[in-house]
Amino acid sequence: MLTDSLKGIKVLDLSHVVAGPVCGMLLGDMGADVVKIEPLDGELGRRIGPPYLNGESVVALSVNRNKRGLAIDLKTAEGQAVLRHMAAGADVLIESFRPGVMQRLGLDAPALMQLQPRLVYCSISAFGQTGPWRARAGVDGIVQAVAGLMSAIGSEHTDPLKVSVPVADMTTGYLATIGILGALHKVRTGGTGQHLDVSLYNATLMLQQVGLAFFLATGEEPRKTGSAAPYAAPNEAFPTADSWIMVAAYQPERWAALCDVLDMPALRDDPRFADNSARVAHRPALQEALGAAFRRQSSAHWLARLDEADILCAPIAGYRDVAATAQYHHSGIETCLEHPVAGSVRMPGFALAGPGLAGAPAAPPPLVGQHSAQVLTAYGIPDSTIQALIASGVVTAGAVA
Template sequence: MLGDSLSGIRVIDFTQVAAGPVCTQTLADLGADVIKVEAHKGELCRALAPFVEGQSLGFLALNGNKRSVALDLKDPGENAAALELAAGADVVVESFRPGVMQRLGLGYEDIRQRHPGVIYCSVSAYGQDGAWRHKPGVDGVLQAVAGLMSVTGLPDAPPCKVQVPVVDMVTGYFAAIGVLGALARRARTGEGQWIDTSMFASAVSLQQMSFASYFADGMPPARIGSAAPYAAPNEALRCADGWIMIAAYHPSRWEALCSVLECRELVSDARFRELSGRITHRRELVQLLEERMTRRPRREWLERFEAVDIICAPINDYSEVIASQAFAGANLSETISHPIAGELTFPRTPLRAVGEVPRARRPAPLVGEHTGEVLRAAGITCDNEGKEPWQ
């Protein structure tokens, strides 16, 4: 199973909130033993809404398959225990501002001295080098500064962020990819390394095609709503009872769309004959197409479009997504039993081999739930009696 790929790999997780936990949960989903080290009051995400029975859903969603050890990194004895755990691990992942782990004596060099083969991954807003390395950052701020908000939303509307924390997510995935690459390299050379994963760099990389276009012509892309700047029609179009996303810019599909909509005259219209013209005259094109599409309901148009191989899909809300055949066919939900929050449903990991259904994740741990178990197994003596908030 793909979920056993990292069996035997130990990861010490000093991350908080989203980007770092996405990385370590990905590694856990691939079979790594991930030990989350957090403060006795819990990491920051545990305080973020929404809550079920006092438990943060955000934390529960991003920390499955992990064990939790509660340690005060500013306490000398507990700091020493954290260092011992990190020195015995294959991978260490942290998401503090650059310099914080070094001041705590838990930086890359501190651990490398004891374990030269360690793979150490730092996740931060702006990276470990450069003038902005000490600046804080969160998903929305990085969407802004990296340009993503400048291309998201409707023309002449205020800047708009992607509602889901897309920068956090892609940064976590890039960090996990970096760790996997470093593990493969270590298998060949025996050498560890320090991986620098920046939210800013990840957000720019997410816009690779758009930045390539800007480098080519020097024109910052404008906000154009659901449309793709490189093709038309390739956008959301209104029908009688909803919206459909249509990608019918290839010549054969463009002609098929005009046939289905009974507006074949648009194929020979000088404005729309070529792709470049359809992009230039997008506003007029959309208006003409929607005049036809608003005459019939969404379901009828979808059937007609699919019959002639036009790439399209309904614009679904979440209730429609989970009721879809695509969602069921991909087996994308799992129910997890949490000791306090009870039975909860989460999206299942998409990491799988053909024909494989990943095992359900273990629930995200309570604060320090595994402190004694982990420290005893590592032969570490640490007196933090009375600090365990889970009891």
């Protein structure tokens, strides 16, 4: 099973907020032993909200399952020594501090890879470890802006818009996971460890593979087209008598079928709409004609007629609608975790587990330092040293074991 494919891999996750934690969570979903290492008062993601469940940030809850929690003060020499000891026995380390921070702590890639040459060290930052913007701070929205994504979102006369979910963060987490898996394969086949430099900026550029390619080919800035695909028409949302539907009928046979369903043969014969390129060029006129036709009947009416004619279509669903469908339940994406503070928490689970594993248990996100003593023991640190670290305040042992 994919959910135990990384069994035996030890991961130290020092990252915070979303991008790095997503990467660590995915590795944990695939069976790796992931230790979430954070400051004594917890990482920043725990304070991002609303919403909260009994004081626990839903942001943090959503990206930290299948990890054990260690709280340690890495600004102390004792804390740094502990991390060096752990890194010597680890396979992967993920960090998302600003470039230079880990070097100042003596915990950068060259230092730790001297101790563990097979270590896969993944640095996640806004703009990368090198280059003119390496020192700049950045979060998801800032990167969406500066990487061009916001320039292509919305309609022609709307204010600047961003993707409301943290798509730059999520894409970065996925990209980091891919990089780590590739590096682990190299290590397993006899190679040495690697230092991976993964940035939100580069990941967001990669996310725009098609749109950026259009610009590089033509030199033209993208036009904001709302729900419409800039390269195909009709491939957009239309209002009906009671709501909205999404229709994709740009292929020749489906365009002809749509004209039949709408009983509008004149559209099929109109030279402005003769092929996909012509329809893209005359999109406003096409939208006006199709919008008027779709407004005559309800969404249910049109979805049934379009399905019957094998025309790609869908309702514009809200999350409540999504969670009520049979397809959603079949997907197995939803999981419910029992958290010691937040209680029963519903959240998206590991999509690659598949429907057959919809009920597979997952460990809830840890409390701050919840497993500190357990983790340090597992990494071979003597109990007397652990107790001394706790007594001196270098390590926090969580209230829940």
